Amino acid sequence: MISTNQRSAIAALDAVRPVVARLDLAGHPDDVAADVIESWSAVETALRSLLGGSALAGQALVSEVRQRGLLDYAHAHALLGFLAARDRVSRTDYRPTDSDVDAARSGFQAIEAALGVGIGADTATYPTVRVSGGGVGTPPPPPSTTPPRAAPGAPAAPGVATPGTTARPDVYEPTAGRGRGPGLIIGVVLLLLVAAAAYWAWANSGDPAAFKDGVVQFTQGNRVAARRSFEQAAADRPKMALPHVYLARMARQDGDLPRAFNEAKTAVQLEPQNTLALREMGQYLLQAQHPEQAVKWFERALRIDGTDRVANGWMGCALQRQGNAELAARFFQRAGQGDWTACQQTAPPPGAYPPGTLPPGAVTPGALPPAPVPRP
Incomplete structure (x- = not known):
């Protein structure tokens, strides 16, 4: 079953x-x-x-x-x-x-x-094994350990009782001085496993202190200290996307688009389902004059969290730059007031933002699961 x-x-x-x-x-x-x-x-x-x-x-x-x-x-x-x-x-x-x-x-x-x-x-390459619950994938029974019957008159093999007698097979007794070896090895292995589990729990418990410091410094406008803190957090937690999201945002705000792209790409690769990382990639593409690509990344973020006001607002801005004012208005209505409101004031003239070539190594939607067409 x-x-x-x-x-x-x-x-x-x-x-x-x-x-x-x-x-x-x-x-x-x-x-x-x-x-x-x-x-x-x-x-x-x-x-x-x-x-x-x-x-x-x-x-x-x-x-x-x-x-x-x-x-x-x-x-x-x-x-x-x-x-x-x-x-x-x-x-x-x-x-x-x-x-x-x-x-x-x-x-x-x-x-x-x-x-x-x-x-x-x-497939013979992948032998079937038992999985939890039912009998699907049950391996064949182990070979019988019953010793072959000895020929009449032949001496019994060591450790095997002679048929018709009540003698027990000999019991194996380890050589003196060797009994501690397996136990010691098992103990060391268990200690290593416990230490590895403790390290894993520590490494994945909450945000590192450097990241929390960086958020406070960024909020207070201390960008130099915030950048150092986020770089330290990225070094402390190399698989955490948020430090790279903040570094991408700061680089984008400073006009350093190459670094903004690299940090946003790293964040998306580390956590493909992180809405902040997806949103930051969209904002980078929008600032780099690629609204058609930005729409796809904002849409990916909205698939995960459709209530994200920031993603809704900048999605409206990207659609507005493409000349789709009617659809953009729906996203602006969802988002309310914010930094994206300036995009809502005037629609760009046709051809103001012609499609361009993405920077070398640019992240395209094909590099991750494809995003559907936005339907407000």
Whole structure:
């Protein structure tokens, strides 16, 4: 019988099977990258379902599922290869290769094999293992440990009772002086695991002090000190997007557009679902005279949080610059008054903001899951 967790995991995979099936380098590189990213997102959803829910992601998520015995080594190895491919194609200056597509397909087949479904279940490369709950993916029983019957008159093997007698097999007794070795090793490993868990909890608990100081300094107008604090926070928490969001905003306000772009791109790559990072990328593109690209990034932010007044306001500004005053007015109405109100005063003349070339390495919507057309 399949457990609820298994059903949820299988449903997550079923939803993305058409995407995996169309993975092919014959398509546009941005489309291939988007398909790889979307496929990995579904795999992460399936892995979290097997755990019954989890906030983990990436390598930490695969490791946790592996530690619980829901994946074997081959499955975990293939999934980590899939994750590495996802990380590569997320880079805007990277072009997907055959190896990336193969890694994505192999990783998808690996989790199928773990669940006992799909083509992966029949692939010898990924042996089936037991997952929590039902009997799906149950491995074959271990070989029998019953010793072969000895020939008549032949001496019994050491440690094996002779048939027809009541003698017990000999009991193994470790050599004196060697009994502490395994216990000591296990103890050291446990201590290392506890230390690693404590460090992980500390590294992910709340915002670092440098970041909090930077926010206060930024609010007070002390931009030099704020920049130092945000740079320190980015060094303390290299996987945290918010320090880069603030650094991008300050660089944009100072007119340093190359640094603003680099910081915004880093923030989006670290946390693709962070609305502040998506919004900052949109504001950068708007200031760089690319309103058509800015619209797509504001729309991505609004898909996550449609009540974000700032994203609504600057979305209206970007649409206004494109000449779509009617649609822009709806977003202005949602946003109310703010810094974006100046855009509402006058519409630009036709051709005032012609489409231009994005800066080298610019983040395009194809580098992340595509955003839908805005519908207020």
